[in-house]
Amino acid sequence: MDFCNIASLYKDELYNNIIPFWLEKSQDNAYGGYFSCLDRKGEVYDTDKFIWLQGREAWFFAMAYNYIERRPEWLKCAVQGGEFLKKYGHDGMFNWYFSVTRQGDPLVQPYNIFSYCFATMAFGQLYKATGNEEYAEIAKRTFDNILSKQDNPKGIYNKNVNATRPLMNFALPMILCNLSLEIEHLLPKETIDKTIENCIHLIMDRFYRPELGLIVENITPQGELSDSFEGRVLNPGHAIEAMWFIMDLGVRLSRKDLITKATEITLKMLDKGWDDKYGGIYYYMDRKGFPPQQLEWDQKLWWVHVESLISTLKGYQLTGSKECLQWAEKLHDYTWNHFRDNENPEWFGYLNRQGEVLLTLKGGKWKGCFHIPRGLYQAWKTLEKCK
Amino acid sequence: MDFCNIASLYKDELYNNIIPFWLEKSQDNAYGGYFSCLDRKGEVYDTDKFIWLQGREAWFFAMAYNYIERRPEWLKCAVQGGEFLKKYGHDGMFNWYFSVTRQGDPLVQPYNIFSYCFATMAFGQLYKATGNEEYAEIAKRTFDNILSKQDNPKGIYNKNVNATRPLMNFALPMILCNLSLEIEHLLPKETIDKTIENCIHLIMDRFYRPELGLIVENITPQGELSDSFEGRVLNPGHAIEAMWFIMDLGVRLSRKDLITKATEITLKMLDKGWDDKYGGIYYYMDRKGFPPQQLEWDQKLWWVHVESLISTLKGYQLTGSKECLQWAEKLHDYTWNHFRDNENPEWFGYLNRQGEVLLTLKGGKWKGCFHIPRGLYQAWKTLEKCK
Numbered sequence: 001m002d003f004c005n006i007a008s009l010y011k012d013e014l015y016n017n018i019i020p021f022w023l024e025k026s027q028d029n030a031y032g033g034y035f036s037c038l039d040r041k042g043e044v045y046d047t048d049k050f051i052w053l054q055g056r057e058a059w060f061f062a063m064a065y066n067y068i069e070r071r072p073e074w075l076k077c078a079v080q081g082g083e084f085l086k087k088y089g090h091d092g093m094f095n096w097y098f099s100v101t102r103q104g105d106p107l108v109q110p111y112n113i114f115s116y117c118f119a120t121m122a123f124g125q126l127y128k129a130t131g132n133e134e135y136a137e138i139a140k141r142t143f144d145n146i147l148s149k150q151d152n153p154k155g156i157y158n159k160n161v162n163a164t165r166p167l168m169n170f171a172l173p174m175i176l177c178n179l180s181l182e183i184e185h186l187l188p189k190e191t192i193d194k195t196i197e198n199c200i201h202l203i204m205d206r207f208y209r210p211e212l213g214l215i216v217e218n219i220t221p222q223g224e225l226s227d228s229f230e231g232r233v234l235n236p237g238h239a240i241e242a243m244w245f246i247m248d249l250g251v252r253l254s255r256k257d258l259i260t261k262a263t264e265i266t267l268k269m270l271d272k273g274w275d276d277k278y279g280g281i282y283y284y285m286d287r288k289g290f291p292p293q294q295l296e297w298d299q300k301l302w303w304v305h306v307e308s309l310i311s312t313l314k315g316y317q318l319t320g321s322k323e324c325l326q327w328a329e330k331l332h333d334y335t336w337n338h339f340r341d342n343e344n345p346e347w348f349g350y351l352n353r354q355g356e357v358l359l360t361l362k363g364g365k366w367k368g369c370f371h372i373p374r375g376l377y378q379a380w381k382t383l384e385k386c387k
Numbered sequence: 388m389d390f391c392n393i394a395s396l397y398k399d400e401l402y403n404n405i406i407p408f409w410l411e412k413s414q415d416n417a418y419g420g421y422f423s424c425l426d427r428k429g430e431v432y433d434t435d436k437f438i439w440l441q442g443r444e445a446w447f448f449a450m451a452y453n454y455i456e457r458r459p460e461w462l463k464c465a466v467q468g469g470e471f472l473k474k475y476g477h478d479g480m481f482n483w484y485f486s487v488t489r490q491g492d493p494l495v496q497p498y499n500i501f502s503y504c505f506a507t508m509a510f511g512q513l514y515k516a517t518g519n520e521e522y523a524e525i526a527k528r529t530f531d532n533i534l535s536k537q538d539n540p541k542g543i544y545n546k547n548v549n550a551t552r553p554l555m556n557f558a559l560p561m562i563l564c565n566l567s568l569e570i571e572h573l574l575p576k577e578t579i580d581k582t583i584e585n586c587i588h589l590i591m592d593r594f595y596r597p598e599l600g601l602i603v604e605n606i607t608p609q610g611e612l613s614d615s616f617e618g619r620v621l622n623p624g625h626a627i628e629a630m631w632f633i634m635d636l637g638v639r640l641s642r643k644d645l646i647t648k649a650t651e652i653t654l655k656m657l658d659k660g661w662d663d664k665y666g667g668i669y670y671y672m673d674r675k676g677f678p679p680q681q682l683e684w685d686q687k688l689w690w691v692h693v694e695s696l697i698s699t700l701k702g703y704q705l706t707g708s709k710e711c712l713q714w715a716e717k718l719h720d721y722t723w724n725h726f727r728d729n730e731n732p733e734w735f736g737y738l739n740r741q742g743e744v745l746l747t748l749k750g751g752k753w754k755g756c757f758h759i760p761r762g763l764y765q766a767w768k769t770l771e772k773c774k
Contacts, residue, residue: 037677045677046616098546105551159485159544164492229433229752290424290432291748295737296682298745350682353739358685361678365616 001329007383013340014376019064021345021362022057022369023077031103033084034058038363041344045361047102051089053368055096055118058082060369062125068377075129082126085119086138094119094141111157116146117175124183136186143183146176147195167218167230170207170238173199177245181252196249203242204261212287213268215239229293234285236273237304240266244311244378247318263315267323270308275300278354279334281308298353302367305335306375313382347372388716394770400727401763406451408732408749409444409756410464418490420471421445425750428731432748434489438476440755442483442505445469447756449512455764462516469513472506473525481506481528498544503533504562511570523573530570533563534582554605554617557594557625560586564632568639583636590629591648599674600655602626616680621672623660624691627653631698631765634705650702654710657695662687665741666721668695685740689754692722693762700769734759 025042026034028049036053037046058081065074088104090096096115098108110116123139126132152158153172160167177199184192206223208215217238218230225231243262250258273281280300286292309331315324338355339347346362361367412429413421415436423440424433445468452461475491477483483502485495497503510526513519539545540559547554563586571579593610595602604625605617612618630649637645660668667687673679696718702711725742726734733749748754 039677045675048615097548101551106548107551109546109548111546157544157546159496159498161484161493161496164488164494228435288432290426291746291751293752295686295745298739299682352685358682359678364678365680 001325001332001386003383003386006332007380010376010380010383014373014380017345018347018369018373018376019074022060022373023073026057026363026369027077027080028084028102031084032080033088033102033104034081034369036363036368037365038346038361040341040360040362042346042362048099048107048365049084049102049104050099050365050368051085051096051115052098052112052118052366053363053370054081054085054089055115055120055122056368056370058085058122059118059125060373062122062129064373064377065129066125078122078126078129082122082135085122086134089115089119090142094138094145096142109157111154113146113149113153113172114175116142116149117179120146120179121182124186128185139183140186143179143187146172146179165226165228166221167226167228168202168206168221170203170215170217170235170242173202173207174238174242174245177203177242177249181248196253200246200249200258203246204258207239208261208265213265214272214287215242215265215269216287227288229286232286232288232290233292233294234269234272234287235283236269236281236285237283237301237307239269240273240281240311241303241307243269244307244314247311247314251318259315259318262311263319263321263324266308266311266315267321267327270312270327275353280338280351280353280355281305299358300338300351300353300355302339302347302349303371303375305331305339306371309335310375310378310382313379313386317382317386388712388719388773390770390773393719394767397763397767397770401760401767404732405734405756405760405763406461409447409760410460412732413444413750413756414464414467415471415489418471419467420475420489420491421468421756423750423755424752425733425748427728427747427749429733429749435486435494435752436471436489436491437486437752437755438472438483438502439485439499439505439753440750440757441468441472441476442502442507442509443755443757445472445509446505446512447760449509449516451760451764452516453512465509465513465516469509469522472509473521476502476506477529481525481532483529496544498541500533500536500540500559501562503529503536504566507533507566508569511573515572526570527573530566530574533559533566552613552615553608554613554615555589555593555608557590557602557604557622557629560589560594561625561629561632564590564629564636568635583640587633587636587645590633591645594626595652600652601659601674602629602652602656603674614675616673619673619675619677620679620681621656621659621674622670623656623668623672624670624688624694626656627660627668627698628690628694630656631694631701634698634701638705646702646705649698650706650708650711653695653698653702654708654714657699657714662740667725667738667740667742668692686745687725687738687740687742689726689734689736690758690762692718692726693758696722697762697765697769700766700773704769704773 033049034057035044039045058078061074061078095110096119097106098112120139120142123135127135180195217233243266246262281304283299284292284294284297312324312328349367350359352358421444422431426432445465448461448465482497483506484493485499507526507529510522514522567582604620630653633649668691670686671679671681671684699711699715736754737746739745
């Protein structure tokens, strides 16, 4: 791998393809916020606004302004999204809806804690970019809400009878690993340190199962495996994404052991998740090999591959692991050959098992301005450090 | 089509393949009720009990006893499932859980009104089979609960902000068409007549859109189209299944107009839903051709094809439509060639777009002892009437 050349490839793609696409196609100049439902060419096909994706796009453009280049149009794009979120994204108490109409009327109640997480990320970066104290306050109050909901994230919308089969889910501690670094400039050091330590412990000592060599998505509150659909499900992309959050924390805390372990887990999850027949990483698997509940289990998703690429690149850069480098090359090839749209801007998100395009959209309910630009940025910056 | 021979084929498959599979593999002799998570060979891979499928299997065996043959092992199978449901399926007020553990502890709260519908069907047939008044009472009280929940079926578990974009869903009126004939022996004639008239009106005058020639899954309370993900989605199998419920009502009410219209809609939905490239009927589509939200949109599901076969056979038998007969032949061929497992008992449920087996299970969270045996029975009986 010619690291220097490939770093430029990622940078160019970010600057010349992805960022212009979202700047030009997604901003709602009439009502504020962003359209995320964009077809193959970037035309809007639905105007509903999903709070995950509103927060993520505001985060991305503020982050890009803070860390990549101080371009005023990036800041403006971030701030207008933040203003829409501030006005319409929550119920007044910083409980964040799942979705709102184009005009900002609430469509789906605040049942999903990740709407809160992406709002926190957005306002943390917006504060850094503008110094506007109001943004800091929104980030802090939302983060408090997240912590208070940790034990029952869905609250009144939880349909599970927890007394019968209580389970802890991987997603929240995973996101908190990343989120705590995103907002450490806003919170007391003890809060951040405590949150980080707790999340690292849960992920590396509980959700990671040494007896399997794998990370599972749900465990019992006692930290044990559960032999149920939820307890058997693996989401390789999810686990691998978490590993680069852990590597970042390892760098930050100067904990080489964490970096080594995260690299090993990345490789094990890739071995498990790779489709030897058609290439690419499965979306869901059952750890016992039983039929998974998710009908989309064999599909190849953009974020799974982009996040895996980051983890293998960071794993190589931080440990020199040749296996990581080989996987990074394999993932680079698969990703560029299958997800990039060579005829229109931005990248595809959803392929079938065979690697053919399943949905031609460039954005939708779950795909927005996030994994592709963040992934290109992370790959570019990591490749620049590689030798 | 040699109707007589093919009728025998369906009868033989029901008697010699499908019924023995569920009788032998699904009954939980230790705790009662049925296992539905059965792998390719019929081995249990998960013991959770889903109320939809508990109700449906009890219904099927009681119906088979009532209408096909008075075999004591069928009645015994139905009654033991009914007893499990009676004890563990609901909260004491006939609010039916979505799922319970093998032992009967509740896992998922009563958020899903179709758990209620299938429980009503089961106890209606169980009463007919046994004369046990307790079963009649359960069916009646559950049906009352369904009617009282018609306007907001998910109740406290509804995450939509109805004030912003209120929508009516097709599934409940559709099921009520079938359910009202199932339990007419239990309810006052006026209640049944009123329910039937209301459902026919909703389905044929509201969810059916003459401007599109199609049935949509969600409309506004004013009976208009909605340009949103929910308002654009089509589920061809769902709409076509409803058409044989309507044909049955047409026969019952001696309304030839209903039968003719249901036959026409069946043909239009088939034209829209058929995959010209690989064959089979898509699971979900967007009526405007936009990317659907459902990642499994292009998969080929057992129930979609079995229900469509019934509607085309009934359409032919009742109207003599040659187009219906041609479709019935096409669906017969696709179904037997793709869903039947020639090496092991029962049929596959989930194929990818290409028609290859996606999940090898014979039963799971949603597939149980229902569409295949009911479909074989309906096809057999309808073919016997064909000329």
